[in-house]
Each structure stands twice: as structure tokens, then as C-alpha cells.
Amino acid sequence: MQQLLFAITTMAAGVLACVAYFYGTNWILDRIFPSKGLTGKVASRNLRITNTIRPWLFLGPAMVSLTIYLIYPVIESVWLSFHDKSGQTFVGISNFKWMINDGEFRQSIYNNFLWLLVVPAAATFFGLIIAALTDRIWWGNIAKTLIFMPMAISFVGASVIWKFIYDFRPEGSEQIGLLNALVVAFGGSPEAWMTLPFWNNFFLMVILIWIQTGFAMVILSAALRGIPEETIEAAVIDGANGLQIFFKIMIPQIWGTIAVVWTTITILVLKVFDIVLAMTNGQWQSQVLANLMFDWMFRGGGDFGRGAAIAVVIMVLVIPIMIWNIRNAAKEMEGR
Incomplete structure (x- = not known):
């Protein structure tokens, strides 16, 4: 109960702090550059300045947080990847x-490659089939x-559930x-x-x-519903059967969305950690890169150099896929 009350208090304090920040900063801005009650060039200038500054009041906390929790750790x-175990000697x-x-x-590289071959393809395929059937x-x-529903479960929670499915007792x-x-x-x-x-x-x-099948299903279901009915009706008139309509009419029209779903899951697979840690801890040749990084960075005394080097490899593998994903999504949005 004490932990629950602490969590509720923390969330309430956070929300109140955000409200106070946004109201407070906007109030100060309007006092420094007032536009109400003024006319002419002064009012126009102050209004132009506040309109320029105000978006940054909202973006500011996010930019600071990204710098502290994303950009700085990358650098x-x-x-550290060029330093020794202690992180002191180059x-x-x-x-x-x-x-x-x-x-x-x-x-670990080999296992990650297996995950990359199987998981994105399987999750996207099942998501697409289920999306088409449930409609x-x-x-x-x-x-x-x-x-x-599984999307609402943490990876560790899901692993605990599947531990009961895979549980072994002697014959x-x-x-x-x-x-x-x-x-x-x-x-x-x-x-x-x-x-x-x-x-x-x-x-x-x-x-x-x-x-991840649930994630793929939701995205692809929305894409399927966005297909113009005219193209499907034209295919039916031309004598196409259900499979032909699905594979030759519908899938080509949502191929961009399929690619985005595929690459999004691919990025997640490259960073997979929780499931392996909870189920096998990397034993029995099930080690993956993120789990190996964790072992070198935080276990057995820790080796900051080697752990950071593995982290850099993961980042290098993720970046090209992420860039392609963003560009593909941008092109799809432009097409709409």
C-alpha cells in the first residue's frame, strides 16, 4: 500500500509540475512581451516574439530530456568503447x-541473425493474416x-507466462x-x-x-481499411477470386505499411534483451547482443570498455534500419 501511495503521489506531483511549468512560463512570457492593451508596432512586435518563443517552451523539456537521456549516453x-575496463585508459x-x-x-551475432530472419517475418505475416480475417x-x-492484449504485458511478464508453458519436470x-x-x-x-x-x-x-503480432495486426488492419473499395470491386468484376484480390490487389497497395511494420519489429529484435534475460540468462547458447552487453557492463566487476563496444555495435546495426524506416514512413505520408 505504501508503494502504491508513493507511485500515485509521484504521478500526481509530476502532472501538477507540468501544469505549473506550462502555465507559469506562458504567464511570464506574456508579462515580458505584453500584447494586450497595446496597439501599433509594439503590439505586433511582441506578438511576433511570443509566437516564436512559445513553441520552444513546450519543446524545451523534451529537448533537454532527449539530450540527457539519449544524446549524451550515445556520445x-x-x-568508453575506446577505453579499458575502468573507462579511464585509452x-x-x-x-x-x-x-x-x-x-x-x-x-550472439548468429543468434541475433536468427531472430532477425524469423521474428519480423512471422509477426508481420500473422498480423497481416489476422487483420484480413478479423475484418x-x-x-x-x-x-x-x-x-x-499481449502488447499490454511487459516482456518480463510475458516471459513469466511462457515459463509456465515451457516448464519441465522430470519424467x-x-x-x-x-x-x-x-x-x-x-x-x-x-x-x-x-x-x-x-x-x-x-x-x-x-x-x-x-x-508483436498484435502490433502488426492493428497497423495493417488500418492500412487494409484504407484501400479504396473501387479497386476491389473492379477486381471482382474482372473475375478475380479472394486469394488473387488479397495478394495482387490489396498487398501491393499497403506494401509501404508492411515495410514500416517489418522494420519497426526488426529494430526491436536487434535490441531484444528482457526475454532472454528472464528465460535463459543467455545460457545454453541463447545469448544475444543486448544481453551480452549487459553481462560485460554490469556483471563480474563490469567492463565498461567491452560493454560499450557491444552497445556501439548494436547502435550501428539499428541506425540504417531506423533511417530507412523513417524515410519510408515520410514517403507514405507524402503519398497520402
Whole structure:
């Protein structure tokens, strides 16, 4: 109860502080450059000045926050990547040479590559199929709500849920894990799924696909509803069947949205961390880059240089996809 009251108090204080800031800064601005009650050039000049300054009063806190919590950490990470374990002694590119020769780093790159191949494609595909199907049934909105619900769960919370699905008990014991319970029910032997190298990556991917399918479904459903009815009616008149309409008429018209969804999930996959940490902690050859960075940066005494170097690699991999995503989204908005 004490924690709940503290959280509510903190949120209320934050909201009140924001209201006080915006009202206070605008009040001060109007007092410094008054326009009411004045006429002529002075009123026009003051109004022009306040109109120029006022947007920055709203943008200012966000700009400061971005600088402190985004821009500064990027610069500091790049700086630390060229330093030793303590972050004090300059070592040049030694940390990057270590990465190239480190087997665990190569394993992490390989695993991230697997995630990149499977998760964006699967989540986008399932989201597209579900979006198309739920638009055709009367209880489609209910189905969409249920499918989107995992998006409201944190990655750690989702991992806990799936721990119960993958849970393993020795043969002969009662299986509380859903997957092993089904295996035993069909006469098979229970498996410790998370300890199976290579395959455990796919079991982990299922969790992120389960979460992100709802996101893809919502975006793609909106795109499908934006397709002009005239094009579909023309295809029907020309004798096209349902599959032909879907793949040759509808998908080409929303390809830009599909690409945006795909690349958005791709960026998320490159930064995946919570699921691996909660489910396997990177054991049994399931390590990914973000988890490896966390291990080097904060565990075993910490190595700021190597941890920062891995963070820089993640950033370098994300930036081109992010730029392409933004440009693609901008082009789509211009087309509308």
C-alpha cells in the first residue's frame, strides 16, 4: 500500500509540475512581451516574439530530456568503447578486436541473425493474416482485442507466462508446463526446452512473435481499411477470386505499411534483451547482443570498455534500419 501511495503521489506531483511549468512560463512570457492593451508596432512586435518563443517552451523539456537521456549516453558509449575496463585508459580499437575473436560475441551475432530472419517475418505475416480475417467476421473486434492484449504485458511478464508453458519436470512427475503436459499426453517424454541449443532460440522467439503480432495486426488492419473499395470491386468484376484480390490487389497497395511494420519489429529484435534475460540468462547458447552487453557492463566487476563496444555495435546495426524506416514512413505520408 505504501508503494502504491508513493507511485500515485509521484504521478500526481509530476502532472501538477507540468501544469505549473506550462502555465507559469506562458504567464511570464506574456508579462515580458505584453500584447494586450497595446496597439501599433509594439503590439505586433511582441506578438511576433511570443509566437516564436512559445513553441520552444513546450519543446524545451523534451529537448533537454532527449539530450540527457539519449544524446549524451550515445556520445559516452562511443567514448568508453575506446577505453579499458575502468573507462579511464585509452586502448584504441582493442575492444573491437576482442569482439571479432570472441566466440560468445560471434554466437550472439548468429543468434541475433536468427531472430532477425524469423521474428519480423512471422509477426508481420500473422498480423497481416489476422487483420484480413478479423475484418470479415462479426466478432472481429473482440478477436483483435484478445490478440492485441499481449502488447499490454511487459516482456518480463510475458516471459513469466511462457515459463509456465515451457516448464519441465522430470519424467514421472506431474507436468505443470503446458507444452510438456501435451507431449506426455500423446505418449512422449518431457523435455527441458530451454536447454536445447539452437532450438531454444526459436522457443524464445515465439514469445516476441506472440507480443508483436498484435502490433502488426492493428497497423495493417488500418492500412487494409484504407484501400479504396473501387479497386476491389473492379477486381471482382474482372473475375478475380479472394486469394488473387488479397495478394495482387490489396498487398501491393499497403506494401509501404508492411515495410514500416517489418522494420519497426526488426529494430526491436536487434535490441531484444528482457526475454532472454528472464528465460535463459543467455545460457545454453541463447545469448544475444543486448544481453551480452549487459553481462560485460554490469556483471563480474563490469567492463565498461567491452560493454560499450557491444552497445556501439548494436547502435550501428539499428541506425540504417531506423533511417530507412523513417524515410519510408515520410514517403507514405507524402503519398497520402
